[in-house]
Amino acid sequence: MDAMADLFADDLPAQPASSRSEPARADAPLADRLRPQNLGEVIGQEHLTGPEGAIGRMVAAGRLSSMVLWGPPGTGKTSIARLLADAVGMRFAAVSAVFSGVADLRKVFAEADTAAKAGQRTLLFVDEIHRFNRAQQDGFLPYVERGTVTLVGATTENPSFELNAALLSRAQVLILHRLDAVALEALLARAEGLEGPLPVTPEAREALVASADGDGRFLLNQAETLYAAKLPEPLDPAALGQFLQRRVAVYDKDREGHYNLISALHKSLRGSDPQAALYYMARMLTAGEEPLYVLRRLVRFASEDVGLADPQALVQCLAAKDAYEFLGSPEGELAIVQACLYLATAPKSNAAYVAQKAAFKSARETGSLMPPPSILNAPTKLMKEIGYGKDYAYDHDTDDGFSGADYWPEEMQPQAYYRPVPRGFERQVIERMEWWDKKRRERRGG
Known part of the structure; x- marks a missing residue:
C-alpha cells in the first residue's frame, strides 16, 4: 500500500x-x-x-x-x-x-x-x-x-x-471499487489480529468505518492513531469524533442580550405572533443592531421555518435586503418590518430544513456511492463500453413527462428526506409527489 x-x-x-x-x-x-x-x-x-x-x-x-x-x-x-x-x-x-x-x-x-x-x-x-x-x-x-x-x-x-x-x-x-463496509471491517480485523482490539465501542467502530469513505489506507492510519494513544477506555462515537478531528475553536459570546433577543425574534416568528416578533425586532434595531444582521436572520428563517409552504417568503426577505441597501436608514427599515410581518403571518413548514439535515447525514454516511450507470453521461467510448448512459429513460419522451426511473445508487434504498406539510403551497407539492409515487409503483409493477 x-x-x-x-x-x-x-x-x-x-x-x-x-x-x-x-x-x-x-x-x-x-x-x-x-x-x-x-x-x-x-x-x-x-x-x-x-x-x-x-x-x-x-x-x-x-x-x-x-x-x-x-x-x-x-x-x-x-x-x-x-x-x-x-x-x-x-x-x-x-x-x-x-x-x-x-x-x-x-x-x-x-x-x-x-x-x-x-x-x-x-x-x-x-x-x-x-x-x-x-x-x-x-x-x-x-x-x-x-x-x-x-x-x-x-x-x-x-x-x-x-x-x-x-x-x-x-x-x-x-x-477498482471503493471498499465497502464489509471490506473495511476485514481490514480492521487484520489490524486487530496484529495490534489487539481497537479501543472503541461497537457504535464508534461503525462510525470509524463510515468515516473512511471507502479508503482502506485512511482507515488503517486512523486505527494506528488510536493504538498509539494507549487509551484507558474505549471511545464512543462522540469521543471518537473529538479525538480524530481537530477541535473547532469556540466563539466567545460576550453579548448575551444580543443572542437572547435574536432567539426571541426567531421563536416569535415561528410561533406566528407578528406583534411579539415586531417588538423584539424593534428592540434590536433601536438598540443599534446592524440592520443587515437582522435581515440575514430573516432570510435564514424564510428557508428554515417557512420553506415551500410559502415560496414567496424568501423572495420577500431578499427584496427587503435590496430595498434597505438602496434606501438606507431610516427609510429602508420599513422594508425590514414588512419582511418580518410577512414571515410571522406566513404558513410554516420546516420540511426543507429537516430534509437538508437528513440528506446531508445520509451523504456523509454513504460517502462516494456511484449513481446508477444509466444516468451518467458517456462522452467517451470507454465510458459507453462500461455502461454509462445505457437504458436512460428521457422523461420528456413519455406521454405524461415522467419516466418513473430509479435514480438511486444500487447499494442504497430510495430515501424520503423531504416530507411536505399540508399547509400553504406545500399542499400542492404533496399532491404532485403522491401522483409521482403512484406512477412509479405502476411502472415498476407494484
Whole structure:
C-alpha cells in the first residue's frame, strides 16, 4: 500500500519481484505491515483478482497484458501491481509521475532492455500515470509495443479524459471499487489480529468505518492513531469524533442580550405572533443592531421555518435586503418590518430544513456511492463500453413527462428526506409527489 516506499526503492536498479514481498519492518506504519502478501489477500477487489476476474485469469494463464488500474485512493492499486509481478515471476520496477522525469524513464527503460536480453520480463508500475503529459505518455508506446515492459498504470482520474487514446488502446482499463463496509471491517480485523482490539465501542467502530469513505489506507492510519494513544477506555462515537478531528475553536459570546433577543425574534416568528416578533425586532434595531444582521436572520428563517409552504417568503426577505441597501436608514427599515410581518403571518413548514439535515447525514454516511450507470453521461467510448448512459429513460419522451426511473445508487434504498406539510403551497407539492409515487409503483409493477 506504500507507493512512496516503492518509489524511493526504485532509485536503485529495479530488483526481481521476489525481493518485493519481504515482510515490513516491525516499526513500519500499520498500513505497510498489513499490505497483502499475495493477490488472494487483496480485500474488496475480488471482481478483478478472483478466478473469474480479469487479473485472476491473466495470472492463471501466466501472462499479463498492459493495464490501467482506475479507482479511488486506498483501494489497493499499488499492492495489486506489486503482487502481479510476484504472481507471474516478473521483474518489478516502479516510478511515480509526480516525482519522475524523462531521465528517470530512460533509466527504467534501459534497465528493462538489459533485463529482457537476459530473459527477464519487466512489469513497470507507474503511479499517478495521469500526471504525465501527452508527450510523456507517448514515450511509453514503443516499449509497450516491443514488449520491453508490461505497463501497469494507476490513476484516480477518469482515463478517458487523462490518458492518450493511443495508450488506452494498448492497455486494458480495470476499475477498482471503493471498499465497502464489509471490506473495511476485514481490514480492521487484520489490524486487530496484529495490534489487539481497537479501543472503541461497537457504535464508534461503525462510525470509524463510515468515516473512511471507502479508503482502506485512511482507515488503517486512523486505527494506528488510536493504538498509539494507549487509551484507558474505549471511545464512543462522540469521543471518537473529538479525538480524530481537530477541535473547532469556540466563539466567545460576550453579548448575551444580543443572542437572547435574536432567539426571541426567531421563536416569535415561528410561533406566528407578528406583534411579539415586531417588538423584539424593534428592540434590536433601536438598540443599534446592524440592520443587515437582522435581515440575514430573516432570510435564514424564510428557508428554515417557512420553506415551500410559502415560496414567496424568501423572495420577500431578499427584496427587503435590496430595498434597505438602496434606501438606507431610516427609510429602508420599513422594508425590514414588512419582511418580518410577512414571515410571522406566513404558513410554516420546516420540511426543507429537516430534509437538508437528513440528506446531508445520509451523504456523509454513504460517502462516494456511484449513481446508477444509466444516468451518467458517456462522452467517451470507454465510458459507453462500461455502461454509462445505457437504458436512460428521457422523461420528456413519455406521454405524461415522467419516466418513473430509479435514480438511486444500487447499494442504497430510495430515501424520503423531504416530507411536505399540508399547509400553504406545500399542499400542492404533496399532491404532485403522491401522483409521482403512484406512477412509479405502476411502472415498476407494484
